[in-house]
Amino acid sequence: MVAETSIPVRTCVGCRERAPVTDLLRVVARDGVLVPDPRRRLPGRGASLHPTPECLHAAERRRAFPRALRLPGGGGSPVEAGLLRDHVLGTPSTVPAGSGPGGRQHTNDNRTNTDGPAPGGSARREQDVVG
Numbered sequence: 001m002v003a004e005t006s007i008p009v010r011t012c013v014g015c016r017e018r019a020p021v022t023d024l025l026r027v028v029a030r031d032g033v034l035v036p037d038p039r040r041r042l043p044g045r046g047a048s049l050h051p052t053p054e055c056l057h058a059a060e061r062r063r064a065f066p067r068a069l070r071l072p073g074g075g076g077s078p079v080e081a082g083l084l085r086d087h088v089l090g091t092p093s094t095v096p097a098g099s100g101p102g103g104r105q106h107t108n109d110n111r112t113n114t115d116g117p118a119p120g121g122s123a124r125r126e127q128d129v130v131g
């Protein structure tokens with residue numbers, strides 16, 4: 001047999017269907033946070049998922065990620081899937097980092113000490129009545 005292009009097959013944790021890894025998104029967990037790994041470079045145990053909202057929701061509902069990734073807690077504690085959701089769902093909130101419009105910054109940090117009574121030195125001292 002000539003296996004020139006043998007693409008490994010994984011099972012999607014969402015729909016439980018087998019698919020070539022090129023069609024699946026690898027997901028790893030780091031500190032309880034699901035991290036998408038489209039290039040399949042991150043170390044550690046990974047779960048495969050169709051990068052579709054349907055499979056993502058299905059995997060979340062059946063808590064497939066903690067089981068597939070062998071996370072501590074065994075599905076008791078929910079995993080943070082924000083990054084994965086952003087990757088799969090493609091949230092339009094693309095914030096350019098560090099590209100400010102050149103707005104002025106008004107930070108007047110000149111604090112003028114108002115001349116007041118010194119704190120702590122206001123010991124009540126009644127006038128001594130010297131007879």
Ligand SMILES: [Zn+2]
Nearest residue numbers: 012015050055
């Ligand atoms: Zn799927």
